[in-house]
Amino acid sequence: MPRVAYSLEEKQRLRLEKVAALCGAIQKVSSRQTRAVFCDFPCTDIPPALYKK
Secondary structure, eight states: OOOOOOOHHHHHHHHHHHHHHHHHHHHHHHOOOOOOOOOOSSSSOOHHHHTTT
């Protein structure tokens, strides 16, 4: 398989599409609501428990 170099924006878009498809599939088969939270900044000075609230 040939390697493809994606830009950062393209990688984020593809990741979002995959998550959206997964959420849609979960909603379709389980009749439950799903929610996805994206954190788009790598931050090491804030503990994860604090910004995930």
